[in-house]
Amino acid sequence: MSNNRVAICGVGQTERYKTKLTCSLAGLVREAALNALADAGCEWSDIDALIIGKAPDMFEGVVMPEAYLAEALGGVNKPVIRVHTAGSVGGSTAIVAANHIKSGFFNRVLTVAFEKQSESNAHWALSPSMPFRPHFNSGAGGMFAPVIREYMRRSDAPEDVGCQVAVKDRLHAIKNPHAHLHLPDIDIDTVKNSPMLWEPTRFLESCPSSDGACAMVLAAESHADTSIHKPAWVHAMAMRSEPSFYPWREEVNPEASRACAKDLYSQAGITQPRKQLDMAEVYVPFSWFEPIWLESLGFAEPGQGWRLTLEGATSRDQGGDIPWNCSGGVLSSNPIGASGMIRFAEAALQVRGMAEQRQVDGAKRALGHAYGGHSQFFAMWIVGDERP
Amino acid sequence: MREVAIVAYAQSPQVRQEKVLNEVEMLMPVIETALTEAAMTMDDIDFVCSGSCDYIAGGAFSFVGAVDALGATPSKMESHVEMDAAWALYESWLKIQAGEISSALIYGFGKSSVGDLPDVMSQQCDPYYLAPLWPDSISMAGLQASALLTTRRYTERDFAEVVVESRRKAKANPSAQLSGDTEVEELLRAPYISSPLRRHDCCPITDGVSVLIITDKTALPETIKRPVYIRGIDHRMEAHQLGIRVLSESGSTTQALAQAKSQAGIEHFDIAELYAAFSPQTLILKDALGLDDQVDINPSGGPLAGHIMMSAGLDRFGMSFRALQKSEVTTALAHATSGPCLQHNMIAILEAG
């Protein structure tokens, strides 16, 4: 490993995620980038490289859009790269950006992840019909529903667990001015009575479809002092991928997820994530993925993740010891390409003490997590308030 | 800077249309060939990175299926750029510089024959002002060619000479799609397809896959006789709007070259593999790079001889690697491009070790 540390000294987001934002694609990304630069106390000219990430181009109908976005993001005369790893892309983009700094070749980089999926039809793009096969792909929700059902079968978890997560994350979101969904009156019954979409997943147990962008300024240690706020430091980062389908593939607790977490924790010296982390921003697009990831990421024993949820351990509002998704998570805002980076960025805001109303007091170490595809692509990082 | 070497390169036959095999089936044997050439297995590969484009294949998430060719059980560190695989190479090179990995396998692939590539590429343009006009890539290249003629630095005859050279050199390239003997006069008799471009001034449509393996010098397999070191590498983007740029020049290419030279400390190149998909672009790039007639440009025939969209940039690295296996060739310049009319350019300086 190189000794080059990576600092996060600027975070910027769309002011309010929602659908059909009335701005152009360029305007969307520029807003987040300007917010990140302002936080970092930097100008466009202080940035050495631009790292862009987003999910499939069919969400907007622009082929390889980094070419079009060059001017909007101060990319002219700079190296520009665009990452695409399906749903985990926001996270993997942050990792590629961090590698720019860690390599020693760049002092400051701007990384932006975005999606303006109202421009096209996201459900259509997520339900591709494969040639020569009957068309049963019913979006991400349809794909994950059997996985959720299998988790429920194995863990024998009470039926309400998914609803609990749905309520908790939306109540967290009230304190996040950026969040798409602000549902102050949400409760278990409201969720239970919402329309069933892909059994057992109900409408209010599913993420919204949002437009939005998230940006960060990452810097080398020698250039990390321009912000009026203290930086966050990257303590660990890891990525793993496995094939979508293979005979008897473990889909509930994928090997790639466990391997990614193991690599991550060993870099950061973490053996007890629940104790050693102060909070986590984890990619939970459908409510039952909270207990699923609690187990896969080692916060709970196999089959026991749902207990943490029911106990309120992951709820900031209830004073839980390991709050998850204080931002409201993917369940409250989901611009698909940006969501992974929002997780990574929210974790950084927490350890910088900049999470405002959603701040976990004294947060020193936090996990940012993203996943994508058929639960096959994973990108994670751990950030801290001190140099590693 | 850690010393990073190319240790193997393999490519499927470049064909107008691959009728039998899908992308995964095309990839598997080429990955095997590259690994065998490097005397490595997938277990020796720390990181895999690919370049491809959903809109070439006609389906969202189309890169995901290619993961089946990797045997990624247990899981692998793997990533993807929706760009030419030359940028997947750059991402991998950065990861080695960061000390995260010691080896990487990079692949690029595409079956351009299944769609209408020039029309697909029109949708890369500004979605509000340009894309609704459907400016296909050939027409845009025609605009650039026209701009070049206006400078009076070159003529249509010069375009034809680039093509003659490409066809002639490609005869020595076993994986070339288009090669042979032709004459300038014969070429100039052909009709325009998008003036001043004629059909032969444009790269062909090609289906194919390419695989390239790089390692840190400390992880160089012992069997590699002549590794090719990446001594310098950089890339730069220009403004998107065609009207803002001087299309007859390539400032970002000059800029990337300067950066790469400062890393490499190398000023002379025996060969240059340039990603010039249209013959006038060869001349624009030659000028931007300050290459004189001593430099053998596109000894493989270049993209005019075969153009795997999403891999043609990686192929310039690969073709340079092949050329550098000859003892009399010691330094090479590899160029990759992305975006309409040479908007984004990468330069690498390679040296045989």
Add this chain to the structure above:
Amino acid sequence: MDIDLDPIEQFDAPIYHRYHATSSRAITPFLHAVKRGELLGHLSTATGKVLFPPLGACPESGEATHIPVILSDTGTVIGFTTVHLPIPGSKLVPPFTVANILLDGADQACSHLISECDIDSVAIGMRVVAVWRPAEVWNNSLENIEYFKPTGEPLVDIDALQQQCLAEAEQRKEAAKGGQDA
């Protein structure tokens, strides 16, 4: 000059691309077989497992597959969901149940519809059999099977099924190796 114009907040810019889909070396025999009413899988010699439908690669090993295995049209439901949201571009009218069905003899499940039963009765471990459309309309597609219906057999313990299938795959893998050594 003062121009009083309403801001344009949206405009339609339709995009149409036509793609000519191609089959593959592995999928082509599968498509011919299904037109004859046969379900063709591939045996991976690297793992001993039977893949269905055969896509050309054994994802675990990254090796090409080619050994054909004819599968029966009965199987076990190992996962399912009932879909209430219409699929863009599909004629299926919700609610409909899509299941991951492990055909007898296969190690990888395929997706298809479940019908001719109460939605609430669909369960993991349920035994099902294919209901084919009339042979006259058969084409190169798994749509020749209209849906799967329950056979009425007792529920299967899918954890035990998995162990059994993995053991059988291991035997096939050893046999394939033995065949190579011979």
